[in-house]
Amino acid sequence: MLFLLSIKKTHLILIIFMLSTLILSVSFYNASPLMTSTPIDENHNQIIEEILSTRNKAFLDGNSEVIEAMYDKNSKLGTWAFEHEMKKMKYLHNWAEKQGIVFSDIKSKYKIRSAKESSDTVSFNYIASTEYSYYYENEPQTENIFRIGTYHSLKLIKYDNSWLIAKEWYTDPFADSLDLENLKTEEFEEYILSSNPRNFSSLNKRRIDAIEYADRYCGAATEEEFGFSYNKKYRDYNALGGDCANFASQILFEGGKFKKTGTWNYTKDGSKAWVNAQAFKDYMINSKRASLIAKGTYNQVFKASFKLLPGDFIAYEKKGKITHISVVTGADSKGYSLVNCHNTDRYRVPWDLGWSNKNIKFWLVRVHY
Numbered sequence: 558m559l560f561l562l563s564i565k566k567t568h569l570i571l572i573i574f575m576l577s578t579l580i581l582s583v584s585f586y587n588a589s590p591l592m593t594s595t596p597i598d599e600n601h602n603q604i605i606e607e608i609l610s611t612r613n614k615a616f617l618d619g620n621s622e623v624i625e626a627m628y629d630k631n632s633k634l635g636t637w638a639f640e641h642e643m644k645k646m647k648y649l650h651n652w653a654e655k656q657g658i659v660f661s662d663i664k665s666k667y668k669i670r671s672a673k674e675s676s677d678t679v680s681f682n683y684i685a686s687t688e689y690s691y692y693y694e695n696e697p698q699t700e701n702i703f704r705i706g707t708y709h710s711l712k713l714i715k716y717d718n719s720w721l722i723a724k725e726w727y728t729d730p731f732a733d734s735l736d737l738e739n740l741k742t743e744e745f746e747e748y749i750l751s752s753n754p755r756n757f758s759s760l761n762k763r764r765i766d767a768i769e770y771a772d773r774y775c776g777a778a779t780e781e782e783f784g785f786s787y788n789k790k791y792r793d794y795n796a797l798g799g800d801c802a803n804f805a806s807q808i809l810f811e812g813g814k815f816k817k818t819g820t821w822n823y824t825k826d827g828s829k830a831w832v833n834a835q836a837f838k839d840y841m842i843n844s845k846r847a848s849l850i851a852k853g854t855y856n857q858v859f860k861a862s863f864k865l866l867p868g869d870f871i872a873y874e875k876k877g878k879i880t881h882i883s884v885v886t887g888a889d890s891k892g893y894s895l896v897n898c899h900n901t902d903r904y905r906v907p908w909d910l911g912w913s914n915k916n917i918k919f920w921l922v923r924v925h926y
Contacts, residue, residue, distance in 0.1 A: 597669050604713070604720060605667055605683060613663040613687070616646050629714055629721040638725040648731050652910060653691070656893070657746040661700065662690040666781055677715045678723070684708055684777045684785050685727075693891055695750050701889040703910075705730050706777020706785065706902030730901040731911040745859060755892040757867055763813045763926040764868035768886050770812030774804070776902035787899070791823065794832055800899040802837040803827055805870055805882045808897075813868060813926055815846065835879040838872040838920060850921040855909055858919050862908060865894045865921055872920035873912050879920070883908065 608627065615623040624642055629635035653660060665687040673680045688704045712724040777785045787793055787800070791807055794800040806827065809815045817823065821830040821840050830840035841847035847870070851861035865871070865885045873881040883898035887905055895905040912919075 593675075594671065594673050597672055601669055601672050601679075601681070604679070605669060605681060608711075608720075608722070609665040609667060609685060609687075612642070613665060616649065617660055617663050619646065619650055621646070627722055629716070629723040632714075632723050634712075634724040635722060638722055641729070645729065645731050648913075652913060655742060655745050655913075656907070657694050657750045658691045658701075659694060659697075660689060660691045662688075664688055668785055679713050679720070681711045681713075682709070683711070686777050686779075686781070686785060693750060696890060699890045703895065703906040704778040704904040705906060706775070706779070706904070708777065728901045730903070730906075748860065749891050749893060752863065752891045752893070754890055755863075755888045757887070760867060761926055764866065766814070767808050767812035767868045767884070767926075771804075771808045771884050771886050771897040772904065774807065775897045775904045776899055778897075778902040778904035778906075792826065794827075795900060799834070799881070801882045802834045803832045804897075804899040805837060805884050806831045808884050809924065813924070818844075820844075834872065834882045837882055838879050838922065841870075841922065841924070845925070847922045847924045850923050852918065852920050854915060854918055855913060858921055861921055862894050862919075863892055865908075866923070868926060869924050870922050871896060871908055872922060874918040874920065875916065881912075 612624060612627065614620075621643060624646065625639060628639035628642075630639060649660075665685050667683050667685045669681055669683040671682045684706065686704055686706045688702055690700055690702050692698070692700055707727045707730070709725065709727040711722065711726075713720040714723040715721075773779060773783060774786075774788045776787050779785060787804075788807060788811070791803060794803050806821065806823065810817065810823070820828060821837075821844075822828045823831050829836045831837070842849060850864055850869075851858040867885050867887055869885045871883050871885065872879045873883075881898070881900065883896035883903065885894050885908070886897045887895045889895060889907070894908045896908045897903055897905065901911070909919075
């Protein structure tokens with residue numbers, strides 16, 4: 558017994574020592590003049606502006622050499638960041654071939670939230686709202702746009718008076734599709750290119766209001782005048798696994814005027830059916846507030862996706878579990894359904910972009926307004 562007690566005391570002393578060391582280390586780091594928080598200035602804006610504009614143009618041109626020159630490949634994290642961007646660029650161009658589209662422009666707006674710097678490094682936390690413009694191969698005169706909002710943690714290191722990316726993290730909108738094979742199939746391209754715009758002029762007011770809410774509160778992807786923000790009446794669940802179902806629930810309640818229930822509810826917090834993607838889909842269908850249009854792989858639901866109406870939703874299934882929800886908000890010039898969502902924030906984005914992996918299944922769901 559005394560032996561066990563002595564072990565516990567030893568462990569206790571060790572824990573106290575480790576905690577004290579950690580506190581002192583954090584205090585020293587925060588007080589250190591080597592890496593300090595600084596007010597955002599014009600130089601910081603120029604750095605981010607140059608990185609985003611250079612990378613966007615390289616993505617548009619498919620120029621891997623320009624992208625490679627932006628990264629510190631002497632570091633493991635810099636190499637990983639570079640390799641990820643290359644996979645992302647390849648996916649974007651493969652997806653464009655599958656759609657029969659040509660990207661004509663990529664441009665970003667940004668908001669720096671914090672900056673820390675030393676003599677040879679600088680770190681940023683910033684929001685980027687990136688707008689993609691595209692046209693269909695047989696309709697070059699008609700431009701379509703969508704926006705994707707991302708939240709970045711970026712570290713740069715100076716080499717020969719140039720800043721290189723030593724580390725970068727952000728929630729990638731294409732992460733679920735970066736390992737796929739080439740997406741090009743003639744069937745998909747021919748069907749899309751032969752399609753026509755869809756007329757949504759007869760939508761009822763509840764659907765229209767739901768779309769307006771979805772556009773207003775899609776976070777980093779929304780209009781700059783709205784501050785790239787979510788509705789502050791609601792908790793942001795991104796840090797707890799994702800905010801997609803919470804946003805879909807808000808769209809249906811605030812915009813679509815669906816009444817809360819004992820199962821689907823939000824007071825100071827959201828119920829499981831309100832905030833969990835699987836539970837949200839199950840509740841909407843089982844309660845008869847919605848019904849299934851189609852379910853299956855992209856090949857199986859591709860044509861049925863043209864039946865979706867603004868205000869409907871799509872549930873994305875991985876390994877037998879619904880992991881994401883997006884809400885339909887419109888269609889492009891070929892009638893291809895577009896969606897809004899949270900997590901990686903999306904505004905009027907083609908519904909399968911970033912979700913084209915052959916192992917993903919889609920639930921196309923009609924909401925009964």
